Amino acid sequence: MTAPAIELKGISKSFGPVQANKDIAIRVMPGTIHGIIGENGAGKSTLMSILYGFYKADTGEIFIRGERTEIPDSQAAIRAGIGMVFQHFKLVQNFTVLENIVLGAEDGALLKGSLSKARTLLKQLSEEYELHVDPDAKIEDLGVGMQQRVEILKALYRRADILILDEPTGVLTPAEADHLFRILEGLKREGKTIILITHKLREIMETTDTVSVMRRGEMTATVKTAETTPQELAELMVGREVLLRVDKQAATPGETVLNVENLQVVDGSGVERLRGISLNVKRGEILGICGVAGNGQSELLEVLGGMRPGKGRVTVNGQELDLTGAESDARTRRRRGIAHVPEDRQEEGLIMDFFAWENVAFGYHDDARYQRGAMMNNDAIREDAEAKIAKFDVRPANCWLKAKNFSGGNQQKIVIARELERNPDLLLVGQPTRGVDIGAIEFIHEQIVALRDAGKAVLLVSVELDEILSLSDRIAVIFDGRIMGERLPSETDERELGLLMAGITDTDKDHSVDEIEENLAHATGKAG
Amino acid sequence: MDKLPKWADVALIPLINLILALIVSGLVVALIGQDPFEALAIMVNGAVGSTYGWGYTLFYATNFIFTGLAVAIAFHARLFNIGGEGQAQLGSLGVALVCLMVPWPHWLIALPVAILGGGLFGAAWAAIPAYLQATRGSHIVITTIMFNFIASALLVYLLVSALKAPGMAPESARFVEGSHLPTAREVLGAIGIDFARTPMNVSFIVALLACWGLWLLLWRTRLGYEIRAFGHSDKAAVYAGINPVRITMITMLISGALAGLMAINAVMGEQERLLQDNVLGAGFVGIAVALMGRSHPVGVFIAAVLFGALYQGGAELEFETSIPREMIVVIQALVILFTGALDGMVRSPLEKAFLRFRRQPDKPGVPAE
Amino acid sequence: MNYLDLIQILDSSIRLATPLLFACLAGLFSERAGVFDIGLEGKILISAFFSAAVAALTGSVWLGLLAGIASSMVFSMIHGLASITFRGDQLISGVAINFLAAGMTVLIAQDWFSQGGRTPQLSGGARFSPIELPFAEALSGVPFIGPLYADALSGHTILVYVGLLTVPLTWYVLFRTRFGLRLRAVGENPGAVDTAGVNVVRLRYAAVAICGVLCGLSGSFLATGLAASFTQNMSAGRGYIALAALIFAKWRPWYALGACLLFGLLQAISNRYSSIDLVLFEIPNAFVLALPYILTVVILAGFVGKAVPPRAGGQPYVKER
Amino acid sequence: EPGLIIDLGGKFDKSFNESAYNGAQRWVEDNDGADYLETELASEAQREQTMRRMADRGANPVVVLGFANGSTLEQVAPDYPETNFVIVDMVVDQPNVQSIVFAEHQGSYLVGMMAAMASETGTVSFVGGMDVPLIRKFACGYAQGAKAANPDVEVIANMTGTTPAAWNDPVKGGELTRSQISQGSDVVFAAAGGTGVGVLQAAADEGELAIGVDSNQNYLHPGNMLTSMVKRVDNAVYDAFTAAAEGELQTGIVVKDLSNDGVGVAMDEFNEDLVTEEMMAAVEEARAAIVSGELEVHDYTSDDSCPALTF
């Protein structure tokens, strides 16, 4: 029997009080694709970073091709033939592709030789694996798909025969993802070993040979992909039976609450993020916006929430919003009945170093209820906070705990409680269940649907197609700052939405990946 | 869970840092062939051993409270105002103009106007760096450093031209009698307490009020809430409808004004005329004070008194021994180094120790849901 | 102002620009590697002191130079310890270093020499002597070019020429060598360098060490080339002007040379003329002296092109929160 | 127990403060066992604390150096009626203050003559410290003397700055000197406190002559030091200490000039090769004329103008 390409034994790792990995064991056979699946925060990235020498494990042993290997730093991992494409790319933005590839793998103290040698090798590699990139382009001018190729080339250039990819498809369209998987198949045929991290069941089922499941820092199971089902994996992931659909009544839309006409946004560095968006949301309706991350959906929420200026015409309940002037801030939006659950609760929705009660007033701190003369009425805020914490079942129910000391799901409950309890006319929600466990997901979904049923308008942004499909009453697909089309959830499927997400509107025809790639490259070229 | 209990964060760590700084200072004293314990005794005695010592200690402390609060409030908005020196210089110009322009009948009338003058001028000097930081992202540390130099050039220019009093020295005319602030000796003398002749004056009370006012502002008003929120996360601030430009400007204006207020103590209270170099590094001491005081007004007050004692004790040290006054600068540098820059050296082992200590009693490290 | 005056001013500018240039390039290495350094001033000062002190004690300026560099390196390592190893605030560490230098120099000077915080006057072998460039004598008769070469360019001490040569050297190291590539990368994205298998900490320490050497040269030139002894606080804000020049130069070596020469020129002019009489009004000397600072603020304000510092500058590299 | 407050620049400035320090040291030697209090000023704003501290400690008289103490002493002296103060270079009109002023213009006149006679280029120069009337007084006397010895001589004068920092900026002093030398000067007179060290150094580096000030600085660069315009601050301090010890300190204004050897020209083994018989004779003659009142050197501070030099 051949030795496993990788074997980990008893790996544990803590970050301060958080134990990210607990006594983990795993074996991966050479020439296979091994999937690792688990919820957000399960410890997948941590485990792989340990294998790549980025973090140091507290305890445990690593065996590479049967030999016990110390991996104190990434240098050692590279020497052992391991390459890793991180979830957040590790590229130097203002260097060229070539410079990024030779960085750390130069031969000789002078650059000239290394660069020309790399150029030839790069040409070979890119032809061999269909990984075309312009070696002289600056990273900051490339789209994410291209950047990912650079990362893969970086690993191949270092002659990695064990390749780790951490959530490589999070930023890709379904078609791009398919292209990536074909590349991985090719690499596998060459005899390389691949570890693929994801939390998407479909990808696991389609591409891997074996799969390990992680939950809360522990490895709960390793199975052959052919011998399992998505349902089983899902249960292993969350530790109990899961419900994959949301229960809800059909919508009964009323008059229009939000109307957006030709909305445009240019960001700080002059890039057009929204190129003229028009849409509307009615009372008693949830409009879902889906798209690959980075196509303008975040900016859409931010403009509507008053966090950045824009151009165009937006009305709420028939009254126009000020998009650029003195009134284009989040404070004014709240007064106009718009509540906003931001995409990033830790960076935006909460002040992590504030107490829970302080966070309950966040954004509404100028509310008359919270004032006492020129001072703030902290007692009133605390009273309100306690009520909300009780109603939304935030645990622990302690308003003197700092936000950072709550778990992700409970942090999200605090934000949801604050925003929903304002009884807004329009609710903007971004990624409501990112990093939240299934139990909390159900609760949060119920709350959103309840708000809709109370006759309010909801604009939902999510990168999870499942969430969009199950929660929305209407779906708009965004690509490169434009709305590609609207569909009813009952009349569409993932394939059609995926093509729209890649900017292809004639969804009836067949489309090759190259075509999609070209379309995307064209779009990013314009954006850059 | 916070990694450290609050008391360790606000008291234990600064204390360990301070002790480290003092140990190294003692080594320096020993290295130049003096007895560190004797030096310490002289300093302590000189600083707090008499009403004379206390007077000077609190006089210096008053300066440091103002500059320390200035740095502290900026820290709350995550702004590093290293321009206290220049803002205080401009404040001194404001105070001097107030005291020179009007024949004040009584200090009680002069003081509020001088506070306004010093505050406004100090704030004005912070305004441009603040504006550039807020709207153009120019690093406030660099711009405020530059403004320190520009302030000092401006003062030199004015003191050899428009404001120069007759005579050779580059200084302004004496302020009018009516702008003289009562000293501690005069105030306490009136109620029959004998206090040495020192420049400590009613500005000390103003400084205490400033501490209290700043505490109120930061933790009891909407503005303070917004400043703190902005300091923790500017993205979140925008989400909450807090205007970053506005908060940056307001915070820096308050910060500059506080630094400028130092002049009512130093210029109006002691020198009673405008000198070219009247801040004497207090703007920089403010950094050490704010760091040690963990940017809390009470902490700033305690740290300022400590530094006041250090300055007064250091002056005595120079009288009594051959240790030059620069010893104070060394101690100050070490305090900044240990409390500010080398904080992690103490903090991370301590965090680990607390973590281990907490893990032991069987319960898991993280609260269950 | 005639041509001869101009030559004299240029001569003086080059001399005055040299300490700025060393310090500016020092800052360039450090900041390109992502370690901000407002402690240039302190390192210049400590090196000025140890250069002068050791030169005075041994009579050898070369030993003085070594001592100056060594002392500046020690301070660099303190900065490295604080900002790289213990991940402290780089700005605060810089402030502390400036104070430490201001205090320690006088303290030690007083202990060693008892001359009120200065060193004895240096003479003979304890100072750098001027070097005549080849053909200076022969060319001095040539109109226009002659005086420029013979009087302004020739006749400086060796460190001036070392300083000028450091500029192309810096450029070459940064943009043509492996070390330079890694150094620039670590200032932009240390995570990329780390995962590429290069030790971030060691790289940053190397940059900080180079910064120490160059600051050492700056201080040494100040005390043994420009002046002939150490006096209290003799760096007189040069570290900050160098920082200003660095921003002015947008972290690029050739531009740094230009910026330092410009600021040297401003100093030379303000030395020479107590005020500048423009027919309509008079520019006070104080303004000329403050001009480098004012120009830097203007640059920072983005009126003359934007100065974008290295992206990871000022932040410690933290892997685990 | 007398007290001495050394001014900014420090007691080893090789010039003004050092002269005072030497006077105090001489007094200690001559009255063996006697002691005095001494402190050095660290900054402009601490004058008052230092002065008061000295008086509180019981020093009597308290000697302060330099005109910059004027306005502070004006405030402090009345608070300590039992203490006598002595101020050098400035007149403070208080009953318990002795004000010592020097006739610097007279001494400068003599070194000006020597400079003009030693010059081969016909250009001599002057580097002052802080631009104040006191220093212009030096420059003006110097120019008058130079013109007297050689009516065609050109005199270049520069000041280091306008603030007290100008007393302690050797680098700038050196740069100014180089610039003057490039303009043809071959004798440079420095009246600039600590800055002068840089002036003398630069002159020596360029191989030209220099003239020191206050203390005898001839020893600094033998062969390049033409002479020094000594201002006997040491004698002033010595006399004040002695008089006070005997309880005879006179308050009011004391003028130290050529007639009572308050100012003069330094001659020693370091400059004897540079000074010609002819120079000696001319200087001696002028000296006699000034003392006798036959020759009057214009004092810049008397009317803020100078007949021989424009600033």
Ligand SMILES: Nc1ncnc2c1ncn2[C@@H]1O[C@H](COP(=O)(O)OP(=O)(O)OP(=O)(O)O)[C@@H](O)[C@H]1O
């Ligand atoms: N550098 C770090 N410092 C401190 N805590 C960390 C760090 N990285 C991860 N953690 C914590 O460790 C736990 C596991 O994180 P990890 O990134 O490994 O999860 P993951 O399974 O990759 O999640 P995701 O699907 O969101 O990528 C989380 O609770 C996270 O907050």
Ligand SMILES: Nc1ncnc2c1ncn2[C@@H]1O[C@H](COP(=O)(O)OP(=O)(O)OP(=O)(O)O)[C@@H](O)[C@H]1O
């Ligand atoms: N980066 C961090 N720094 C400090 N503490 C953290 C960090 N991340 C997580 N924690 C702590 O770890 C605990 C678990 O957090 P985590 O987000 O992993 O919970 P979870 O099990 O995923 O719960 P949920 O399903 O609600 O998200 C929390 O109590 C939190 O205090």
Ligand SMILES: [Mg+2]
């Ligand atoms: Mg991950």
Ligand SMILES: [Mg+2]
């Ligand atoms: Mg979680």
